[in-house]
Amino acid sequence: MKWEALTVDAREPRSLARWWAQTLDWDVMDPDPAGVEVRSPDRHSPSLFFVHVDDAKPAKNRLHLDLYAEDQAAAVDDLVARGATRAAVGQSDDAEWVVLRDPEGNEFCLLEPR
Template sequence: MLSVNMVTIDCVDLEPMVEFWTQALQTEVAVDWGDFVILRGEPAVGLQRVEEVMPGKNRLHLDLSGGDRAPEVARLVELGGDVVRTHDVDDFGWTVMVDPAGNEFCVSDPHGTGDDGAGSQEQGETAQDDTEARDRHADEVADQTPEERAAGDAAAAQAARDDAAADER
């Protein structure tokens, strides 16, 4: 059985990407081979220097979660990320962001943790609901054109900056 042990991000300018992702994931560099850096974690994140990035939409992106979404998004904006758009479907929400090199990734609300002490049938229903919400998310992201993704950029980025400013007060 295969398992994912690392996800690699291609980047032209390696150093700012290493800085962003170590802070974003609150981790450290595990291995630095000059043109290829591996960050500590499961799965690990690799950052690989390339001559040029492939144009167009990412064919793969990270989905991150782990706490309240709004403060995490604000923190990532402060680190140099940018908000593309925000989605809320039923009880599942996520924010599409880009790192400093323009690679898309998502930050979602925590879900499917089973920490509420519910019975196994209820946990199974929650897991099914979460799977359906993630499937809707994947379908929506895949169906977006670059123009559609760009349409909400300014408003979503301003909302994240406003949230960050409100948190500072």
């Protein structure tokens, strides 16, 4: 068995796919009637696949992405400038990660560099 994609519900799949593609420096693939795929340029890792839903996200994600950047503070500033928002989901004040929400409210973490 092989992991192919993480599917994300979105009110505006194309817009959210473009946001994540820019965030990850990935490519938006040709839109498909079923949704919009974002894939790493090397094409060897799982993709993100955005599908349309009419309803808003009802609660905190049960699954989220953990990202890292060499300069966490600069990356947070960039993400917020592009539409992400900070999120408090129970993390401690001294956590080594920052919890953010993408423009449609999906939580993800930005880790300190390792």
